[in-house]
Amino acid sequence: MNARIIQLPRILDARGNLSFAENLNQIPFEIKRTYWLYDVPGGEGRGGHAYRENEEFVIALSGSFDVVLDDGTQKQTFQLNRSYYGLYIPKGIWREMVNFSTNSLALEFGSTPYSQEEYIRDYEEFLKLKRDGKL
Secondary structure (H helix, E strand, O other), X not given: OOOEEEEOOEXXXXXXXXXXXXXXXXXXXXXXXXXXXXXXXXXXXXXXXXXXXXXXXXXXEEOOEEEEEEOOOOEEEEEEOOOOEEEEEOOOOEEEEEOOOOOOEEEEEEOOOOOXXXXXXXXXXXXXXXXXXXX
């Protein structure tokens, strides 16, 4: 599946800690889009789609949530609950974000600009594209 957790640099200081992520370094692609999820009610979920070309990097800046990834044959769940870990998600992977804690904040970076055509929102279509080698 090639999805993986990447530990981000941490600069520890009694005044407060700092972490960062850079294009083509900790984030393994050039960032073309940044967005964030917030005010997700506790226990709710987001996602339920795949991307044709977009790669993603997801950080839980606050709180926690699970990211369930599905490559069409296997599923893998990653819990994000530390702001110094990011999850790299390659293109062509179905994703769902679940189990949001109250007041969680998810920061997401994408490798492509926003395009509605980039999304695959039907799971059966996703599976067919995978089977046919088109994804």
